[in-house]
Amino acid sequence: MNQPVKRYTSTDGCIDAWIEQESSIHLKSVSKFGDPVELTAGEVWILAENLNKLAEILDKMDK
Secondary structure (H helix, E strand, O other): OOOOOOEEEOOOOOEEEEEEOOOEEEEEEOOOOOOOOOOOHHHHHHHHHHHHHHHHHHHHHHO
């Protein structure tokens, strides 16, 4: 049985989101230079889609 992926990392590695202790989603967003991460509209949609997937997984863990 395939385990759902409990982590999302952007292609450039600046954004990382994961499920921690099966109770919350952690989000880290820092550029390689320590600056705020700038996102295009397309990148925001991808992040939102992946956060939704993580939230669905977390909801299923809670039941």
